[in-house]
Amino acid sequence: MAGARRVANDPQRKQRILDAALVVIAGHGVHRTTHRRIAEQAGVPLGSLTYHFESLDAILEQAFAHLGESMSERYGAALAAAPDLAAACAAVTDLICGDEYATEREQTLIYEMYAYANHNATVAETGRRWIARSHASLRTHFSERASRAIDALIEGWSIHQAYERKLLDRTLVLDTVTAIAERLR
Amino acid sequence: MAGARRVANDPQRKQRILDAALVVIAGHGVHRTTHRRIAEQAGVPLGSLTYHFESLDAILEQAFAHLGESMSERYGAALAAAPDLAAACAAVTDLICGDEYATEREQTLIYEMYAYANHNATVAETGRRWIARSHASLRTHFSERASRAIDALIEGWSIHQAYERKLLDRTLVLDTVTAIAERLR
Numbered sequence: 001m002a003g004a005r006r007v008a009n010d011p012q013r014k015q016r017i018l019d020a021a022l023v024v025i026a027g028h029g030v031h032r033t034t035h036r037r038i039a040e041q042a043g044v045p046l047g048s049l050t051y052h053f054e055s056l057d058a059i060l061e062q063a064f065a066h067l068g069e070s071m072s073e074r075y076g077a078a079l080a081a082a083p084d085l086a087a088a089c090a091a092v093t094d095l096i097c098g099d100e101y102a103t104e105r106e107q108t109l110i111y112e113m114y115a116y117a118n119h120n121a122t123v124a125e126t127g128r129r130w131i132a133r134s135h136a137s138l139r140t141h142f143s144e145r146a147s148r149a150i151d152a153l154i155e156g157w158s159i160h161q162a163y164e165r166k167l168l169d170r171t172l173v174l175d176t177v178t179a180i181a182e183r184l185r
Numbered sequence: 186m187a188g189a190r191r192v193a194n195d196p197q198r199k200q201r202i203l204d205a206a207l208v209v210i211a212g213h214g215v216h217r218t219t220h221r222r223i224a225e226q227a228g229v230p231l232g233s234l235t236y237h238f239e240s241l242d243a244i245l246e247q248a249f250a251h252l253g254e255s256m257s258e259r260y261g262a263a264l265a266a267a268p269d270l271a272a273a274c275a276a277v278t279d280l281i282c283g284d285e286y287a288t289e290r291e292q293t294l295i296y297e298m299y300a301y302a303n304h305n306a307t308v309a310e311t312g313r314r315w316i317a318r319s320h321a322s323l324r325t326h327f328s329e330r331a332s333r334a335i336d337a338l339i340e341g342w343s344i345h346q347a348y349e350r351k352l353l354d355r356t357l358v359l360d361t362v363t364a365i366a367e368r369l370r
Contacts, residue, residue, distance in 0.1 A: 029304045031216030108303045114344065115300040118293045119214045127348055148354075149342075149361040153334070156341025159299065163312055169333075176334040176365060183364035184357070 014052045017042045021063040026105045030060065030116050061122040064113045068130040071106065076137040088141035089181055092150055093174045096157045097167070107162040146184040150177060199237045202227045206248040211290045215245065215301050246307040249298045253315040256291065261322040273326035274366055277335055278359045281342045282352070292347040331369040335362060 020042035024033050035056060039046045053059045078095055082088040102110065117124040131151070138147035153176065161168050205227035209218050220241060224231045238244045263280055267273040287295065302309040316336070323332035338361065346353050 026303075029216070029300060031214070031218075031301075032304075033216075111296060111300040111303065114348070115214060115296040116216075117348075118211075118296065119217075124348075131345060131348060145354075145357050145360070148357060149338070152341035152345050153338055154341065155344055156337035156339065159340055159344075160316060160337050163299070163302075163309075163316060169330075172330050172333060172369070175330070175369060179364050179368035180361060183368070184360060 013042075013044060013048060015066075017044065017049060017052060017059065018063045018066050021059050022067060022105075022109060025060070025063065025112050026108045030112050033060070057120060060116065061120065061126070064109075064116070064123050065126045067106065067109055067113065068126050071102065072130055072133040072137075075134055079137045079140060082141060085141060085181060086178075089174060089177045092138075092154065092177045093170060096154055096161070096173050096177075097170050102158055104162060107158060111159075142181055143185050146181050149180045149184060153177070153180070198227075198229060198233060200251075202229065202234060202237060202244065203248045203251050206244050207252060207290075207294060210245070210248065210297050211293045215297050218245070242305060245301065246305065246311070249294075249301070249308050250311045252291065252294055252298065253311050256287065257315055257318040257322075260319055264322045264325060267326060270326060270366060271363075274359060274362045277323075277339065277362045278355060281339055281346075281358050281362075282355050287343060289347060292343060296344075327366055328370050331366050334365045334369060338362070338365070 017038060021033070021038050024037045024041050028037065033056070035046055035049050038059065039049055042048075049059065053062070075095065078091045079088060082091045113123060113127060117127045134151050134154075135147055138150055142150060157168065157173065202223060206218070206223050209222045209226050213222065218241070220231060220234050223244065224234055227233075234244065238247070260280065263276045264273060267276045298308060298312060302312045319336050319339075320332055323335055327335060342353065342358065
């Protein structure tokens with residue numbers, strides 16, 4: 001009882017477990033993520049995981065939801081700060097080319113999330129909500145049609161950049177985003 | 186000995202195991218893919234897997250290589266058949282919107298491949314070779330810069346389409362591809 005109360009009184013422990021889960025997933029993949037590895041990474045006893053989460057799936061679901069929310073917020077903030085269309089095109093270019101939108105670790109986690117979502121309905125819903133939020137952020141500057149195209153471009157280019165491990169040509173990205181923004185009104 | 190010879194004399198068995206591995210990965214994810222599930226799907230004894238492949242990783246590596254090659258061929262053939270730039274833009278639109286490029290099962294496998302590639306150097310190389318081949322196919326019609334942008338677009342839009350489970354607006358896709366092809370020369 002005392003042990004359970006002590007666990008419940010540590011409000012940051014649950015979040016620490018979720019953060020640790022993301023580190024383990026990025027390092028080992030969902031296919032090699034275990035309760036034991038997460039507990040070690042978080043520096044908490046194994047029993048703490050089963051106290052806070054009813055299953056490994058539940059940990060993964062909440063960890064991916066946490067990832068999606070923090071990335072959506074950054075995506076939205078970058079676009080909200082742009083005063084006009086040209087600045088919005090530059091902000092999108094930064095999202096694609098820079099580390100602001102997704103660090104290499106986060107990009108790794110995005111693949112894992114997409115793969116896992118095919119086998120878990122809760123994570124699939126997290127992914128769809130994330131796409132919807134990105135779209136809404138783009139819509140504050142771009143037309144409905146341009147927003148759809150630009151969002152697909154951000155997704156695909158981030159993947160290719162991480163894969164090929166070379167820096168993108170910033171001018172090429174800016175020219176592409178601007179072409180879409182101007183032609184699809 | 187006789188058993189081993191019989192296995193060795195079935196040249197299609199190895200391919201059948203790789204095909205079965207892709208079915209299992211698509212259905213269960215890499216994280217739940219096992220020797221047993223692959224053997225059941227292929228309709229071969231478990232020992233047949235260890236005869237042909239030294240590890241589960243080796244099966245996954247060759248299965249993903251097989252996926253990459255068959256998809257690259259389709260991608261290349263669709264673009265080779267286009268007589269001019271307008272037809273090439275339409276072919277790219279079909280690749281994005283239709284089932285020709287990737288069935289829903291293949292799209293699922295692509296996520297799995299990208300996720301797994303972060304933890305397996307051989308599969309990462311398969312992915313990079315695939316991106317290079319796609320780029321070469323696009324280059325027969327489009328400028329270097331437009332090819333990079335269009336390839337990212339194909340990647341990202343295929344993902345979003347599979348995720349949101351709704352059909353893309355074909356006119357929007359064609360307009361986007363054409364805008365990039367015309368503006369990035």
